[in-house]
Amino acid sequence: MVENYSNDYDVKCQLDTCKTYPTITDSERGEIICGGCGLILVQNIADISYENNGYSQEDFIKLARTGPATSLTMYDKGLSTVIGTNKDSSGNLLPNKTKYEFNRLRTWDQRSKSRKTATLSKAFTLLHGMKTKLGIPDNVVENAAYIYRKTVNAKLTRGRTMASLISASLYAACRENDIPRTLDDIASVGNIERRILSRDLRTIIKKLGLNLNQYDTASFISKISNNMNLKEKTKRDAFKILKQCEKEQITAGKHPVAQAAASLYVSCIMNGEKVSQKKFSIESGVSDVTIRNRAIVIKKMLKLGE
Template sequence: MLENYSNDYDVKCKLDTCKTYPAITDSERGEIVCGGCGLILVENMSDASYENNGYSQEDFMKLARTGPATSLTMNDKGLSTVIGTNKDSTGKALSNKTKYEFNRLRTWDQRSKSRKTATLSKAFTLLHGMKTKLGIPDNVVENAAYLYRKAVNAKLTRGRTMASLVSASLYAACRENNIPRTLDDVAEAGNVERRILSRDLRTIIKKLELNLNQYDTSSFISKISNNMNLKEKTKRDAFDILKRCEKEDITAGKHPVAQAAASLYLACIMNGEKISQKKFSVESGVSDVTIRNRAVLIKKTLKLIE
C-alpha cells in the first residue's frame, strides 16, 4: 500500500527477499522504490530542496519560492511559526489593543510547544557545538540528528543523559561516513565519560540495528600526520607501510588508530624525524605500549631496518 511522505520514517519492503536491498529515492518523481522488486513504497514526496541560486539578500527576496531547505538538525525541521514585530505589512505601528493580542499569541505559542520540542532544541544546540569543535561536515551532522531522532522515538532516553546519546549518535554517524573521529575525541567534545559513551553507543547499535563498518586506517594516518606537522614523505612512507601490512594480513583485529600511529612512527624513524612514541600516544589517544607492540610486529613482519 502506498503511503504519504513523512520525515519520521524508515521505509522497508515487507517481502523477505528484499530485506537486503536498499530503498531508492527518485527525487524527480517524488517516490521511494524498493531496490529489489521495484515496488513503490512512498509517493507524493514534498520537495525539500531549495532552488534559489542568488547570493545576496536582494536575490533571496526576489527569487525565494519555498524558503530554505528543511533540516533534521532543527527541532522543528525549519518549519517554525514566527510572530513578527509590532508592525503591520505597511510598516505602521499597531494599536495598543492589537499589540496586547499579539503578545498573548506569542505567549501561548511558546507555551503550546511540547516538552519533546524543547528537549530536541537543547540536544541539537549541543550537536552544533560538537560539530564546531570536531570539524564535522554538515551531511554527517544531519545523519547524527536523524539517528538521535530515531533513538528518541525508540524511547532510549530513559535512564540516559541527553549529552551521551547525542555524542553516541554523532560517533555512529562518523563511522557510517568514514570521518576519522575517535571515541575519546567525541567524549571530550560532548563532555561525557568514555565509558558511558561506549555503553550508549552499544545500545544504539543494538536497538536501531546499525551496521557500522570499521574505520579506514589510512584516514587516521592523514589526521595524525597533519596534527603533528610531519613531512609529506613521511606520510607517504606510512601509507606504503600500511599497504604492505594489509597484504601480510597483520591489520585484522588491530586497533586502526594504533596501527596508523605505529606506521607513522616507523616512517619517522626511516626519514630521520625524531619523534617519541609518547608524543604519538598523546596525539592519537592510544597508549605508547600498544604503539610499541604494533611497531615491533610491523618491523618483524616486513623486516624493516631502522
C-alpha cells in the same frame, strides 16, 4: 497499500520476497517505490528542495519561491512559524496594545511546545556545538540527527542521558561516513565518560541494526601528522609502511589509531625526525606502550631495522 506522505523514513514493502530489496524514491512524481515488486509504498511527498540558484541579493529576491530546505538538525525540521520583532511590514513600531498581544502569543507559543520538541531542541543545540568543535561536515551532522531521531522513536532514551545518546549518534555517523574521529574525541567534546559512550553506542548499534565499517587507518595518519606538523615525506613513508603492513596481514584486529601512530613513529625514525612516543600518545589518545609494541612488530615483520 498506498499511503500519504508521513515522517516515517523507514517504510518497507510487507512482502517477504521484497524485504531484501531497497526502496526507490522518485522525486519528480513524489513517490517511494518498492525495488522488488514495483509497488508504490508512499505518495504525495512534499517537495523539500531549495530552488534559489542566484548568487546575489537581487537574484535571491527574484528566484526564491520557497524557504530554505528542511533539515533534520532542527527540532521542527525548519517548518515552524516564528513570531518576529515588534514591527509591521513597513518597519514602523507596533502600538503598545498590539505589542503586548504579540508578547503573549510568543509566550503561549513557547509553552505549547511538547516535551519531546523541547528535548530535541536541546539535543540538536548540543550537536551543533560538537560539530563546530570537531570540524564535522554538514552531511555527517544530518546523518547523526537522523540516527538520534530513530533512537528517540525506538524509546531508547529511558535511563540514558541526552548527551551520551547524541554523542553516540554522532560517532556512528562518523563511522558510516568514514570521518576519523575517535571515541575519546567525541567523549571529550560531549563532556561524558568514554565508558558510558561505548555502552550507549553498543545499545544503538544493536537496537537499530546499524552496520558500521571499520575506520580507514590511512585517514588517521593524515589527521595525526597534520596536527603534529610532521614533514610531508614522513607522512608519505608512513602510508607506504601501512600498505606493507596490510600486505603482510599484521593490521587485522589491531586498533587503527595505534597502527597509524606506530607507522608514523617508525617513519619519523627513518627520516630523522625526533618525536617521542609520549607526544604520539598524547595526540592519538593511545598509550605509549601500545605504540611501542606496534612499532616493534612493524620493524620485525618488515625488517626495517636491518
